[in-house]
Amino acid sequence: MAQQTIRKAVFPVAGLGTRFLPATKAMPKEMLTVFDRPIIQHVVDEAKAAGIEHFIFVTGRNKGVIEDHFDRMYELEHTLQARNKNKIFQMLMKDLPGPGQTSFTRQQAPLGLGHAVWCAREIVGNEPFALLLPDMLHHSKVPCLSEMIDAYDTYGGNLIAVAPVPEDQTHHYGIVGVDDEKAKVSRILRMIEKPTSGMAPSNLHITGRYILQPEIFALLAKHESGAGNEIQLTDSMIALMDKERQPFYAVRFKGQIYDCGSQVGFLAANVVYALDRSDLAKDIRIKLRSLID
Numbered sequence: 001m002a003q004q005t006i007r008k009a010v011f012p013v014a015g016l017g018t019r020f021l022p023a024t025k026a027m028p029k030e031m032l033t034v035f036d037r038p039i040i041q042h043v044v045d046e047a048k049a050a051g052i053e054h055f056i057f058v059t060g061r062n063k064g065v066i067e068d069h070f071d072r073m074y075e076l077e078h079t080l081q082a083r084n085k086n087k088i089f090q091m092l093m094k095d096l097p098g099p100g101q102t103s104f105t106r107q108q109a110p111l112g113l114g115h116a117v118w119c120a121r122e123i124v125g126n127e128p129f130a131l132l133l134p135d136m137l138h139h140s141k142v143p144c145l146s147e148m149i150d151a152y153d154t155y156g157g158n159l160i161a162v163a164p165v166p167e168d169q170t171h172h173y174g175i176v177g178v179d180d181e182k183a184k185v186s187r188i189l190r191m192i193e194k195p196t197s198g199m200a201p202s203n204l205h206i207t208g209r210y211i212l213q214p215e216i217f218a219l220l221a222k223h224e225s226g227a228g229n230e231i232q233l234t235d236s237m238i239a240l241m242d243k244e245r246q247p248f249y250a251v252r253f254k255g256q257i258y259d260c261g262s263q264v265g266f267l268a269a270n271v272v273y274a275l276d277r278s279d280l281a282k283d284i285r286i287k288l289r290s291l292i293d
């Protein structure tokens with residue numbers, strides 16, 4: 001089935017990062033580094049690898065440095081070139097989205113993920129789009145969003161990446177019920193945001209990667225509050241599925257997920273991304289062992 005190409009990705013980056021204070025007092029949590037790259041750069045890399053052409057950041061107060069990060073820095077570039085640091089210069093240039101490929105809009109009040117996504121409606125326009133939650137680093141050979149775009153080319157509709165979590169963790173996430181829990185791609189039958197005990201339809205949680213149809217915006221525009229008294233994206237996805245009869249598919253992610261909104265997840269991500277560096281992995285392993293023994 002020929003589908004409309006997914007060209008745009010939304011990155012909600014307005015959150016306060018209170019769990020990482022004081023590190024996040026004057027610096028956005030998305031700029032904390034996982035090994036040698038800011039968290040947001042890892043997620044933009046994933047989107048770029050999946051063929052995304054336009055990167056839409058929903059920011060907030062004190063997030064200006066994210067915009068600077070994705071811009072040229074002539075003085076720095078000049079200095080690197082003057083000092084023959086060509087490798088570093090090339091790397092910086094490679095990481096950069098091209099001219100006109102970024103947009104920044106602000107979520108003026110912290111009203112929830114659904115509200116943050118709605119803030120991107122004018123920039124997304126009337127086309128399907130990807131949504132990536134930067135806290136959740138998806139580590140795998142094939143980037144998670146690439147797998148989703150492949151599935152989208154076959155199935156169309158709306159897609160959500162899912163993975164199992166221990167049953168006592170389901171209340172932290174959006175949880176889906178599907179028609180075939182073993183399949184790589186399955187039809188979503190139910191969704192619930194942060195289910196209370198006994199209410200989760202499965203242990204498959206929403207991992208923070210989505211492909212959504214633009215009709216989601218009209219539903220988000222109702223600004224109805226849900227779990228935690230926030231405007232929840234999951235509630236509008238439920239309405240899009242149940243009332244508007246749009247299909248939703250779960251794409252089972254088989255890689256590792258590191259929740260960089262938690263201290264333990266953040267530390268684990270730093271170790272794993274450091275070990276990915278073939279030039280450093282051996283020394284890092286030795287150092288880690290010596291620290292633990």
Ligand code: G1P
Nearest residue numbers: 113136173174205206207208234
């Ligand atoms: C959000 C979503 C939730 C999803 C989670 C993944 O929750 O609402 O469905 O499972 O991200 O991190 P939040 O982390 O904003 O509470």
